[in-house]
Amino acid sequence: MPELPEVETIRYQLASALPFKVDTCFFSPLASRLIKQLDFDPTGFCITQIKRHAKWLIFELQPDGVILSHLGMSGSWRINQQPIQDKHKHIEFIDQTQKSLKYLSYIDPRRFGHFYILNNSNFKKKQSSFDIDITSPHFDENHIAELFFKSPKRIIKSFLLDQKAFPGIGNYMASEICARSGILPMRRAGELEARDIIKIKAAMALVVKEAIETNGTTFGGGYRDANGAKGEGLKNLMVFYQKYCRICHSKHHKTKVIKITLAGRGTYYCPQCQK
Ligand SMILES: [Zn+2]
Structure with missing residues (x-):
């Protein structure tokens, strides 16, 4: 999608x-x-x-x-x-x-x-019915903190898929945002501290930027860009659809990515990088 x-x-x-x-x-x-x-x-x-x-x-x-x-x-x-x-x-x-x-x-x-x-x-x-775009300057750390404060029980990765709160974030992005911010996807919004929110904001911007720079992300027979071509965004993925985490990967070390299902959606995370 x-x-x-x-x-x-x-x-x-x-x-x-x-x-x-x-x-x-x-x-x-x-x-x-x-x-x-x-x-x-x-x-x-x-x-x-x-x-x-x-x-x-x-x-x-x-x-x-x-x-x-x-x-x-x-x-x-x-x-x-x-x-x-x-x-x-x-x-x-x-x-x-x-x-x-x-x-x-x-x-x-x-x-x-x-x-x-x-x-x-x-x-x-x-x-007038549009919600704040996640790339807008108004979608800052304070705005994210307010969303989390209002729904403290929500599981963070599923919350990121809520189109009223985070319009435009899709499933692959939500796993990647958790990975890039070092946060386990099953944690609850109310547990997160100010420094976590700063990391989430930065991770959101990074995941969006990298995907745009590679003309979007195409899975299987899905999305095509305006020239009919596939996007190259698969190469940016750190945990989603990955066997080993690409954040902590080195010559001497590999951590297996864990796949779970959260709210019916495939969710990937690294047990080493994400706490
Ligand atoms: Zn890792």
């Missing part, structure tokens, strides 16, 4: 095709199920900027309005010189004025992705 770093990768890759004028707009017969609100037909509008909030892509349109796009389990936007031939293509925008990157397509085999095409005033209403 595309998580925050994968969505951010698609955002900056698409930015190379902007401004993008939607001269022609194709919707597949199933697209209407993915579009939750359609205030207007975007034909003739120009995409001037693409922003991101948590796992939402926000296509800003001229003269007015936005397309809000959530990739769900398997969605991706592709930018291409030729029309993409894919039976899972549900939206295609064509810009006749572009020299090369004329085709902007939304591909989604499992169709959990969803869209809102909103005028500015409806977008403002929708935006």
